[in-house]
Amino acid sequence: MKYIMVTNNPKVYEKYNDKLNVDYKQQTYKQVLIRTRDMIHSGHKLLTHPLSGSVKPNETVFKTIIVSEQQNTLDLDSLRIIEQSLETAKKFGVNQHLMTEDLLNDFGLVDLSLIESVIIKLENSL
Amino acid sequence: MRLELRDILIKNIQFGDVSEIKNHTLYVNRQDIESLVMEDEHIKEVLIDIARPGEEVRITPVKDVIEPRVKIDSDTGMFPGVISKVRTVGTGKTNVLKGSAVVTSGRIVGFQEGIIDMTGEGAKYTPFSETNNLVLVCHCHDQIKAQDHEKSVRLAGIKVANFIGELSIGLEPDQVAVYETLPLLQNILKYPDLPKVAYVQMLQSQGLLHDTHVYGVDAKNIIPTILYPTELMDGAIMSGNCVSACDKNTTYHHQNNCVVHDLYKKHGTEINFVGVIITNENVYLADKERSSDWTAKLAEFLGVDGVIISQEGFGNPDTDLIMNCKKIEEKGIDTVIITDEYAGRDGASQPLADADEKANAVVTGGNANELVILKPMKKVMGHMEFIDKIAGGFNGNVAEDGTITIELQAIIGATNEIGFNKLSARDY
Structure with a gap:
C-alpha cells in the first residue's frame, strides 16, 4: 500500500525521505494533527492512530501519522479518530517545557520507534 | 492447570554478608547483586540500595518493579523464554517472597518518569510504598542505543528478582493458596449453571x-491468544513498558494481576472463570482491527457469557478498548471495561479519547490529572533532574523547599487499569 507520513520529526524525515513519501514540516504537534485532519477531509485514509505512544501531547513536541496516498470518499472512521485525538490534544494544552537538545533527541527517538514498527508491516503488505 | 502459590512473608530487608532469608528478613549481599547486574556489558555501574515502608525515601524514575518468585519441583523457571527454558508455566509450586520487590531505576531517556514515595502523601497512591524494596539504579555506557539500554535494565531487574526468589528454595511457606483452571470443556461441565466469564487483558505494545x-515474544507481533490464568503468576508476561507511570502494568502487576485473583475468588460460586485472552495495543490501525476481531472471535469461541477487559496506558489504547468492547458486545457477550481517566485537573473533561454507547459498564482507576503535593524526602534514589518535564510535571512545580506539585500520573500505579490501586469512583 502506498502511504504518506505526515510528521514534524526530523529523525523520521532523515530516515525515510529518500525512499518514502514524507510530508515533513517544522510545525507543532497540534498542527500535525490538523494537517492530517485536512488530508482526511480530502479523502486520505488514516492508517496509524494519531495518539500513538503514551507520551502525552503536552509533553512531547513530535508526532508522526501515516495516511493512505490514495484518495477516496471521506472515511468516517478516520475522521472520528482524528477529531477525538484533536480534542484530547487540546485538553492537554500546549507544551510549555523548556526543551534541551537531549530531550528533543529522546522524544524524536521514541516517535521514530513507534512508527518504524508500522513501516515494517506496511512494506510487507500490498 | 493447577498452581500452588507458597507465600514466604518478607517483613524486613537488610544488607548482609550472605544473601539469605531468615526470620522473615531478606538479607542481601551487595556483591552478589552487583556481580549479577554487571554481567551485562552495557551496564557500567549499578547503585544498590534498600527502601522500606515508612522511610523518607523517594525512588525516581522507576522503570519496573518485580516480585521475587521461584518455581520449585519444575523443569523450568520464572520468565520462560527470557531467563528460563521456553516451557509452559502455570503448574506445580511457586514460592513468592510476599512483601518484597526489586525496583529498577535509571535514566534511559530524559523524560523517564515514575515516582515511588515510601512515606507521606505520595505513598498513599502507590502499592510499592508497602513493599520492602531492593532498588537498582543502573547506569549504562554513554553511547548505548536506547533499545539496548531498556533491555539491559529490564533484564537486570528480572535476573536479580530471580536470584532473590531462589533464596527461598527449601523454606516452608507461611501461607499457601491453590489456583486451578480445568481444560475448557471440563470446566464448563463442572459448573454448568454458572455464568461463564473470561478476562481480556490488553498489553501495551507500541x-x-x-x-x-x-x-x-514482543507482544506487538502476537495475535490474540488464550492463557491459563496461572501462567501470569509464573512470569509468562514481562513488562518493557516505561511510559505513563500511573497506568502502566509493571511486571509485579502482571505477576499479581488482581482481576485474575478476584475472578478466582468468585470461581465456582458466582461465576465460572474459564481463562484469559491476551491482546495487544498497536499503533497501526489495521492491527487494532485484526486484534479486536480476534478477541471477539475467541470470546465467542469460548462460549462465555461475559468478559472483563482491562486496558494499559493512555490515548490510542482507548480506541483498542472501545473496539474490543464493541465487537465483543456485538457477539451477544456482556462486557465490563477497566480504564482510568484523563479528565483534567478539575475532572470535568471527557476522560477517554474514544467512546461508544456499548461501553455501558465501566470501572475507573481514577483521574490521572488530579494534582498531588509531595513533600521533599531525606533521600532520593535515582534523580530528580527532569521532575518538571515528565508527564504530570510542569514549569515551576518544584518549590524552594523541594516540595513538588505534580499530577497523579507521575506516581507508579496510581490509576492502574487492572485495579491494583486504591482509587475509584462510583456512579450508578
Whole structure:
C-alpha cells in the first residue's frame, strides 16, 4: 500500500525521505494533527492512530501519522479518530517545557520507534 | 492447570554478608547483586540500595518493579523464554517472597518518569510504598542505543528478582493458596449453571519504552491468544513498558494481576472463570482491527457469557478498548471495561479519547490529572533532574523547599487499569 507520513520529526524525515513519501514540516504537534485532519477531509485514509505512544501531547513536541496516498470518499472512521485525538490534544494544552537538545533527541527517538514498527508491516503488505 | 502459590512473608530487608532469608528478613549481599547486574556489558555501574515502608525515601524514575518468585519441583523457571527454558508455566509450586520487590531505576531517556514515595502523601497512591524494596539504579555506557539500554535494565531487574526468589528454595511457606483452571470443556461441565466469564487483558505494545513480552515474544507481533490464568503468576508476561507511570502494568502487576485473583475468588460460586485472552495495543490501525476481531472471535469461541477487559496506558489504547468492547458486545457477550481517566485537573473533561454507547459498564482507576503535593524526602534514589518535564510535571512545580506539585500520573500505579490501586469512583 502506498502511504504518506505526515510528521514534524526530523529523525523520521532523515530516515525515510529518500525512499518514502514524507510530508515533513517544522510545525507543532497540534498542527500535525490538523494537517492530517485536512488530508482526511480530502479523502486520505488514516492508517496509524494519531495518539500513538503514551507520551502525552503536552509533553512531547513530535508526532508522526501515516495516511493512505490514495484518495477516496471521506472515511468516517478516520475522521472520528482524528477529531477525538484533536480534542484530547487540546485538553492537554500546549507544551510549555523548556526543551534541551537531549530531550528533543529522546522524544524524536521514541516517535521514530513507534512508527518504524508500522513501516515494517506496511512494506510487507500490498 | 493447577498452581500452588507458597507465600514466604518478607517483613524486613537488610544488607548482609550472605544473601539469605531468615526470620522473615531478606538479607542481601551487595556483591552478589552487583556481580549479577554487571554481567551485562552495557551496564557500567549499578547503585544498590534498600527502601522500606515508612522511610523518607523517594525512588525516581522507576522503570519496573518485580516480585521475587521461584518455581520449585519444575523443569523450568520464572520468565520462560527470557531467563528460563521456553516451557509452559502455570503448574506445580511457586514460592513468592510476599512483601518484597526489586525496583529498577535509571535514566534511559530524559523524560523517564515514575515516582515511588515510601512515606507521606505520595505513598498513599502507590502499592510499592508497602513493599520492602531492593532498588537498582543502573547506569549504562554513554553511547548505548536506547533499545539496548531498556533491555539491559529490564533484564537486570528480572535476573536479580530471580536470584532473590531462589533464596527461598527449601523454606516452608507461611501461607499457601491453590489456583486451578480445568481444560475448557471440563470446566464448563463442572459448573454448568454458572455464568461463564473470561478476562481480556490488553498489553501495551507500541515500540521503544512501550513494549510487553509474552514468553519472550514482543507482544506487538502476537495475535490474540488464550492463557491459563496461572501462567501470569509464573512470569509468562514481562513488562518493557516505561511510559505513563500511573497506568502502566509493571511486571509485579502482571505477576499479581488482581482481576485474575478476584475472578478466582468468585470461581465456582458466582461465576465460572474459564481463562484469559491476551491482546495487544498497536499503533497501526489495521492491527487494532485484526486484534479486536480476534478477541471477539475467541470470546465467542469460548462460549462465555461475559468478559472483563482491562486496558494499559493512555490515548490510542482507548480506541483498542472501545473496539474490543464493541465487537465483543456485538457477539451477544456482556462486557465490563477497566480504564482510568484523563479528565483534567478539575475532572470535568471527557476522560477517554474514544467512546461508544456499548461501553455501558465501566470501572475507573481514577483521574490521572488530579494534582498531588509531595513533600521533599531525606533521600532520593535515582534523580530528580527532569521532575518538571515528565508527564504530570510542569514549569515551576518544584518549590524552594523541594516540595513538588505534580499530577497523579507521575506516581507508579496510581490509576492502574487492572485495579491494583486504591482509587475509584462510583456512579450508578
